[in-house]
Amino acid sequence: xxxYLSAFGFGLVSMAVIAxxxxxxxxxxGIANLIxxxxxxxMAASAFVAYGINHAxxxxxxxxxxxxxxxxxISLVLxxxxxxxxxxxxxSHLGMVIVALxxxxxxxxxxxxxxxxxxxxYRMSSGPVIHLGDVVLTSVQVxxxxxxxxxxxxxxxxxxxxxxxxxxxxxxxxxxxxxxxxIPTARVIDAVWLITGALCGLxxxxxxxxxxxxxxxxxxGYLITILAAAxxxxxxxxxxxxxxxxxxxxxxxxxxxxxxxxxxxxxxxxILVIVMxxxxxxxxxxxxxxxxxx
Amino acid sequence: xxYYLTTLLVYAGVDVIxxxxxxLQFGVSGLVNFGFIIFQAVxxxxxxxxxMPPDTANGGFQQxxxxxxLPFPIxxxxxxxxxxxxxxxxxxxxxxRLRSDYQAIAMLVISxxxxxLVTNIRPFLNGAAGLSLVPAPLSEHLxxxxxxxxxxxxALTVLCCWLVLVVANRIVNSPYGxxxxxxxxxxxxAAALGKNLVALKLTxxxxxxxxxxxxxxxxxxxxxxxxxxxWLYPETIVIFAAIIVGGRGNNLGAILGALLVPxxxxxxxRFLPQIGPPGLIPAMQWVAIGLLxxxxxxxxxxxILPEPRRRVEGEx
Amino acid sequence: MSHVGAxxxxxxxxxxxPRSELGPLLVAQGVERHFEGVRAVDGVSIEIAQGRITGLIxxxxxxxxxxxxxxxxxxxxxxxxxxxxGEEVTxxxxxxxxxxxxxxTFQLSSEFAELTVLENLLVAAPNHRGDSLLGALLGRRYxxxxxxRLVEQARELLDRFGMRGQESEYAGNLxxxxxxxxxxxxxxxxxxxxxxxxxxxxxxxxxxxxQISAYLERLRDEGLTILMVEHELGTVERLCDPVIVMAxxxxxxxxxxxxxxxxxxxxxxxxxG
Numbered sequence: 106x107x108x109y110l111s112a113f114g115f116g117l118v119s120m121a122v123i124a125x126x127x128x129x130x131x132x133x134x135g136i137a138n139l140i141x142x143x144x145x146x147x148m149a150a151s152a153f154v155a156y157g158i159n160h161a162x163x164x165x166x167x168x169x170x171x172x173x174x175x176x177x178x179i180s181l182v183l184x185x186x187x188x189x190x191x192x193x194x195x196x197s198h199l200g201m202v203i204v205a206l207x208x209x210x211x212x213x214x215x216x217x218x219x220x221x222x223x224x225x226x227y228r229m230s231s232g233p234v235i236h237l238g239d240v241v242l243t244s245v246q247v248x249x250x251x252x253x254x255x256x257x258x259x260x261x262x263x264x265x266x267x268x269x270x271x272x273x274x275x276x277x278x279x280x281x282x283x284x285x286x287x288i289p290t291a292r293v294i295d296a297v298w299l300i301t302g303a304l305c306g307l308x309x310x311x312x313x314x315x316x317x318x319x320x321x322x323x324x325x326g327y328l329i330t331i332l333a334a335a336x337x338x339x340x341x342x343x344x345x346x347x348x349x350x351x352x353x354x355x356x357x358x359x360x361x362x363x364x365x366x367x368x369x370x371x372x373x374x375x376i377l378v379i380v381m382x383x384x385x386x387x388x389x390x391x392x393x394x395x396x397x398x399x
Numbered sequence: 400x401x402y403y404l405t406t407l408l409v410y411a412g413v414d415v416i417x418x419x420x421x422x423l424q425f426g427v428s429g430l431v432n433f434g435f436i437i438f439q440a441v442x443x444x445x446x447x448x449x450x451m452p453p454d455t456a457n458g459g460f461q462q463x464x465x466x467x468x469l470p471f472p473i474x475x476x477x478x479x480x481x482x483x484x485x486x487x488x489x490x491x492x493x494x495x496r497l498r499s500d501y502q503a504i505a506m507l508v509i510s511x512x513x514x515x516l517v518t519n520i521r522p523f524l525n526g527a528a529g530l531s532l533v534p535a536p537l538s539e540h541l542x543x544x545x546x547x548x549x550x551x552x553x554a555l556t557v558l559c560c561w562l563v564l565v566v567a568n569r570i571v572n573s574p575y576g577x578x579x580x581x582x583x584x585x586x587x588x589a590a591a592l593g594k595n596l597v598a599l600k601l602t603x604x605x606x607x608x609x610x611x612x613x614x615x616x617x618x619x620x621x622x623x624x625x626x627x628x629x630w631l632y633p634e635t636i637v638i639f640a641a642i643i644v645g646g647r648g649n650n651l652g653a654i655l656g657a658l659l660v661p662x663x664x665x666x667x668x669r670f671l672p673q674i675g676p677p678g679l680i681p682a683m684q685w686v687a688i689g690l691l692x693x694x695x696x697x698x699x700x701x702x703i704l705p706e707p708r709r710r711v712e713g714e715x
Numbered sequence: 716m717s718h719v720g721a722x723x724x725x726x727x728x729x730x731x732x733p734r735s736e737l738g739p740l741l742v743a744q745g746v747e748r749h750f751e752g753v754r755a756v757d758g759v760s761i762e763i764a765q766g767r768i769t770g771l772i773x774x775x776x777x778x779x780x781x782x783x784x785x786x787x788x789x790x791x792x793x794x795x796x797x798x799x800x801g802e803e804v805t806x807x808x809x810x811x812x813x814x815x816x817x818x819x820t821f822q823l824s825s826e827f828a829e830l831t832v833l834e835n836l837l838v839a840a841p842n843h844r845g846d847s848l849l850g851a852l853l854g855r856r857y858x859x860x861x862x863x864r865l866v867e868q869a870r871e872l873l874d875r876f877g878m879r880g881q882e883s884e885y886a887g888n889l890x891x892x893x894x895x896x897x898x899x900x901x902x903x904x905x906x907x908x909x910x911x912x913x914x915x916x917x918x919x920x921x922x923x924x925x926q927i928s929a930y931l932e933r934l935r936d937e938g939l940t941i942l943m944v945e946h947e948l949g950t951v952e953r954l955c956d957p958v959i960v961m962a963x964x965x966x967x968x969x970x971x972x973x974x975x976x977x978x979x980x981x982x983x984x985x986x987x988g
Contacts, residue, residue: 140500188691196696198500199431203643206636211689214682221707222678239532328506367519374512383506446802486907552897574837576863581827587789588825592839593813593905602848710883711833711866 107239111353114240120354121253122312127325127334127346128260129304136277136297136343139188142205145328146213147183147302148309151176152319153220155310156227160339165229169310176306177299183208186296203260217321224318249311256304260343269296277341325369330357333377339387348388405549407666409621412556413614414657418641420610422653423567425574429583429604431499433609433635434489434506437513440614440630441485442478443619444524447533449474450620454525461532468634471536475616482612483605490604494597510632518627529626536620556617563610567650570606579603580648604707627662633685637661641694646702655704664688728955731918734780740765740909740940741786741817746795747787748778755781758795758966768931768941769931770955771949777961779944780822783911784958786942788812789820800908812843816908820915824894826901828887832878835886835897836869837862872900873921876930892923899930910934912943916950948972 106268128146133141154175232244242250252333266272272293275283284290311321312327335355338345353373361369381389417439424430435441453466469477490510491504518527535543536555542548570576582589582599590596619625641660646652664687668680739762748756750837755778763769771779784790786797788809796805796919799817807815827835837843843865844850855862873879876896881889884903895915915931916924928950933936935941945951952960952972960968968981975981 140504142504191697198498199503200502200696202500202698203639204696207689207692209689210633211686212635214689215686216685218675218679218682221676310402325511329511332504332508371512371515371519374508375514378505378508378512381497381501381508382492385495385497385501431860472981566852568846569854570835573855574843574858575833575847575849575851576839577830578846580830581835584827584829585825588827589838590808590810590819591789591819592901593810595810606848641750706829708883708885709831709834 106273108362109359110239111241112358114237114242116355116358118238118242118246118249118315118354119358120351121250122308122315123281123330123334124253124347124350125256125304125311125352126308126331127338127350128256128343129301129308130331131335131338131341132260132297132301132343133348134335135343136273136285137188137192137294139192139206140336142202142328143183143184143187143209143212144305144331145326146209146216147179147305148175148177148263148312148322148327149319149321150212150216151210151306151309151315152323153216153321154218154306155313159227159229165310165314165350166225168227169307170308170315172310172354174306176304176309180302180305181295182296184294189294204309209328213321213324216324220321222318222321226316226318229314245314249315252307252311256307257347262275263300264343269293273297329370329377333373333380336382336385337387339389340385342389345387345389401546402549405546405553406621407662408553409556409617411658412553412560413660414641414661415560416610416614416617417638417652418661419563419650420565420607420614420640421638422648422650423610424603424607424701425569425639426646426648426653427583428579428600429586430493430600430603430607432493432506432604432607433503433632433639434510435531435607435638436630436632436634436640437510437610438482438485438490438611439615439618439634440513441608442482442615443625444530444615445472445481445612446478446616447530447619447625448524449477450534450536451530451532451691452457453456455542456521456588461528461530462522463530465522470539475536475613475620478616479609479613482615483609485612486604486608487601489608493577494600507632507635510630510635514627514631527627529624529629529712530619530625533619533625535623540548552621556596559613559617560667563613564650564654566606566610567653571648571650583648636692637688640688642693642702643692643700644702646704646706648706649702649704652702652704652706656702660688660691720766738765739763740800741942742798743786744796744798746782746785746808747793748781748795749791749793751892754964756785756792759961759966760795761969763858763940763942764957765940765955766935766938768943768955770951770958771942771944771961772946772951772958772959773967776963778964780913780962782943782961783819783913787911788811813905813907816906817911817932818902818907818909818961820898820913821924822917823914824854824898826886826894826897828885831836831883832873832880832886832889832897833866833869835901835906837865839901840865840868841905843940849906869904872903876900892919892927895923895927896930897921898929903934904950907939909940909942912941912945914944914946916945916947922948966985 108169124232130141130144133139151172155172158168158171159165187204187208188201191201196204228246235242235244235247264274271282273286275288276288276290276293309327330353334349335346336349337352338347338349353376356376357369357372360372421432421435424432448463448465449467449469451466452468454461454463489509493506497505517524520526524530578589578594579599582596583596586596637660641656642653645654645656654698668684671680699700721845731755741763744760746756746759747754759782771782773779781790785792786824788804788807792805796803798804799812799815804812804817827838832836843858844861850858870879873882878896886894889897899915915927924947931941931954943955955972957970958972959966960975961976968975968978
């Protein structure tokens, strides 16, 4: 029983880490209508930016800030230079997936070329240990949970209370209509990529903080877990992504306790495939992922 | 020198078969088989475990199923059949009416799952270490180290290539091929004209899957080993890149793509000096493939040899 | 061919074998179609008489295209039953219905863009020896004869519709009107008994509309039955008898156009003049 409770505790951290990434990812899908398969690799690259700063002597939290800025910048450039031109041309959904895969290949291998293949980790202390009943967490892990909650609240406030947020929702629902209502969709999209890119960078560093080590190749693992959470919750739905993160976070940790740690990733993969095949619209449905019938 | 040539020819043959197979599925029929590499892997593993002795032999340092020590050509025939059989459940997955990008991702993830499972379940196919000491075909009767054997292997590979190409050509240049292309263009309209989409898709999955599996059998018989690292999901992307570059839907385009991308890249970089740390060159290869895909999709999405326009004699 | 009454001419063509009864070709009973809470088709019961062009009109969102899709089999009916030529087809998938002679065209152009015009027609032909894996593998010697015959048939059709010159054009490069003609010709290659046309004239130049209308009338005179969704009421008046009016997923009237024009509720529903 004890092992499941502590797994539950780890699940809380996992879900926090996944949520930050999944919300950013799903907003890119919902608003820019793009499945950004390079997301995981941008996460990994951002984690390495933090690593660089960290190993140059600074605190990891400073590195975290740097990675956020990096993620935002790279994501904006990625869209402006690559995705947007192809989308403007009317490239099919499948074509965009291939473009995104190519981008992921490029980013992960440039990263590999720069940092090398070895596993690395941050120089940081995990801080004092906190006991919540049977659940044992380090203060860093608690900090991660707090950050995640803050991000969720921030995104919620952004979407519901700010002009930009409302413009984002309008663009997500119907870009042509939004444009004819005077919404500067191009600037809105830029803002989306900056914000979600920032979340991507944050997620990458936080994920790296939460694991014993990471490497240039960690990107694809991050991507699939996040994809699983986003699809499970309903692609394009930020609240769905949060829900998906909760479920995937707990599911992976509990199954790691029940089966074995090697299967942690497989559980996320299997959930993703099953959801995609049986209920592709996810739990909180959004239109557009099933082929239009008739 | 000639060992290099024979190796090159065998690899080229394997890549040609793989590219022609994927071209039939994706280029001609529009099937989004992003799990393609699984089929090559199934063929390789099947040929291996059927031609190897039981795992208790050789000091038992490998664990795997079967090990029936069957003589050539049974392992190759069985491998081809295995690819065809696997195509049925996988094909059924793709048949769900999903948006094409979702389908692609689902297939990609399936290939990752398969790879992870094989890696983690050691008694199945020897896990991460993979299978080694796979006997070369006919090695009980011939000296598989000799140059003559190498050329025999090349001949076998060419024979298989030729078979696959005959099948592919007959399919593509027939009314059946026309129906497949119509399905690729606009599925709903094809169905409304009486075409049974499910049957068409499953059939092409089986045909392409069998050919891919054959390529795996040929490869494993030549290099004698096969491990999860040989069939990671980016390998599928390489074959897709080959088709995008060479020409979608065109068998000649698939051959050209095979020679330019998987073969061309490997060979071009073989002769580069070792710059930087080891692993830099392979990483740059992948970057180049990514750039190649993006470049072609932007400037020449139909590829170097696009699908020919089919005219009939006696036009007005 | 027995339907003399509607057209005054009893012409029979080789593509429409004689029917012994004068019963309706298509019967729909209580057909419904719901999707995500919307009742696009809400209990429709109609009969389509043979040898006539029946119109299907109604305001936007009335469910006309959905009904057509359900009759054709592209969409499954949520409830109700459908009979075609005396046989129940409710559960039959779209490709089987097409093979039995119940053929539809689409509202948005659905030509096979990267195939030539001729290939678009050839691909529609059913029962081609070369249109199976085995047939393809047996090679041209096996299916060459069927192909030659079909090419002739397709070229005849192209001549009739005046598009022989575009035979080797990519279908994607045709003009709007030509694409519509191609769509109809393609459907005709299947030798349909009932043709479901979804807004065949939408967005076309009036000259082309007249041209296509003339073709449709000729086809009807040769024995083809047509059910046509159409917005342009002038065309409907000229071509269609009877006319079915739908609104909000239900049938609110059937009959000849002049009679319908007089009914208050139909005018309210949407007729403008």
